[in-house]
Amino acid sequence: MIKMIMHGCNGHMGQTITKLAKEDSAIEIVAGVDSYTGVTNEYPVFESIETCDVQADVVVDFSNAGAVDGLLEYCEKKGIPVVLCTTGLSDGQLEMVQKTSKNVAILRSANMSLGINMLLKLLKEAAGILAPAGFDIELVERHHNQKLDAPSGTALALADSVNEALDNAYTYVYDRSKVRQKRDKKEIGISAVRGGTIVGDHEVIFAGADEVVEFKHTAYSKAVFGKGALEAAKFLAGKQPGLYDMSDVIQF
Numbered sequence: 083m084i085k086m087i088m089h090g091c092n093g094h095m096g097q098t099i100t101k102l103a104k105e106d107s108a109i110e111i112v113a114g115v116d117s118y119t120g121v122t123n124e125y126p127v128f129e130s131i132e133t134c135d136v137q138a139d140v141v142v143d144f145s146n147a148g149a150v151d152g153l154l155e156y157c158e159k160k161g162i163p164v165v166l167c168t169t170g171l172s173d174g175q176l177e178m179v180q181k182t183s184k185n186v187a188i189l190r191s192a193n194m195s196l197g198i199n200m201l202l203k204l205l206k207e208a209a210g211i212l213a214p215a216g217f218d219i220e221l222v223e224r225h226h227n228q229k230l231d232a233p234s235g236t237a238l239a240l241a242d243s244v245n246e247a248l249d250n251a252y253t254y255v256y257d258r259s260k261v262r263q264k265r266d267k268k269e270i271g272i273s274a275v276r277g278g279t280i281v282g283d284h285e286v287i288f289a290g291a292d293e294v295v296e297f298k299h300t301a302y303s304k305a306v307f308g309k310g311a312l313e314a315a316k317f318l319a320g321k322q323p324g325l326y327d328m329s330d331v332i333q334f
């Protein structure tokens with residue numbers, strides 16, 4: 083049985099994973115970490131990762147970008163692999179992830195769902211065909227009104243996947259209100275909608291002359307991310323140092 087620490091255990095994702103892990107005989111949450119203490123759990127909860135003294139095989143993180151630096155230091159010091167799911171990390175933090183992964187296994191993914199990870203792969207093929215044919219590329223994401231970061235980490239991952247297939251020649255445009263000019267061919271427009279309880283919608287639009295191709299993914303519940311995170315935790319426990327992603331877990 084794999085022993086797991088749930089970092090951010092009292093948040094929406096932490097509680098979703100707590101329920102899923104109870105039904106999974108291959109993994110057990112042995113401790114949780116959360117600065118908010120208003121939830122009762124069946125495992126011990128620590129207010130910060132530094133004070134957690136429970137032995138574990140892996141940490142799963144769904145917390146807050148501000149909590150990630152301390153988490154990386156802890157996992158490096160203790161040699162515990164970490165599945166990093168928190169989004170909105172700064173460039174400096176992404177560098178720290180790279181550096182830390184030389185000493186401990188890290189799996190980072192902005193979206194743990196099977197559908198989005200398949201889309202990341204399909205988009206490369208679509209972009210390689212449609213962009214040279216003159217199609218413009220736009221991305222629209224929609225999330226609930228409690229989300230702090232924008233655009234979503236998933237939207238950026240989708241844009242990066244398209245851009246990689248196009249030799250990273252495209253720039254991202256988030257706001258057209260400040261300039262009065264036509265869009266550049268080599269840009270990907272990214273728009274964020276926030277409202278209600280939308281779990282997560284992502285649409286990638288390839289708009290050509292007289293035809294439009296759209297790829298759309300809708301998450302109906304947070305369980306899709308939770309299931310993926312538990313599969314990632316099982317995969318990562320015991321792995322050698324390195325930077326992994328969901329394509330290592332899901333075999334297409």
Ligand SMILES: NC(=O)c1ccc[n+]([C@@H]2O[C@H](COP(=O)([O-])OP(=O)(O)OC[C@H]3O[C@@H](n4cnc5c(N)ncnc54)[C@H](O)[C@@H]3O)[C@@H](O)[C@H]2O)c1
Nearest residue numbers: 090092093094095116117118144145149167169192193194
């Ligand atoms: N990768 C994915 O597939 C995926 C899916 C959903 C959400 N997310 C991301 O995961 C993160 C959490 O999402 P959520 O919906 O559960 O948010 P949430 O706000 O409901 O939960 C976050 C929890 O982290 C706790 N926290 C904050 N600072 C902390 C600290 N320093 N130490 C310990 N705990 C701390 C908060 O108290 C809260 O309980 C967000 O960044 C979100 O964008 C990623």
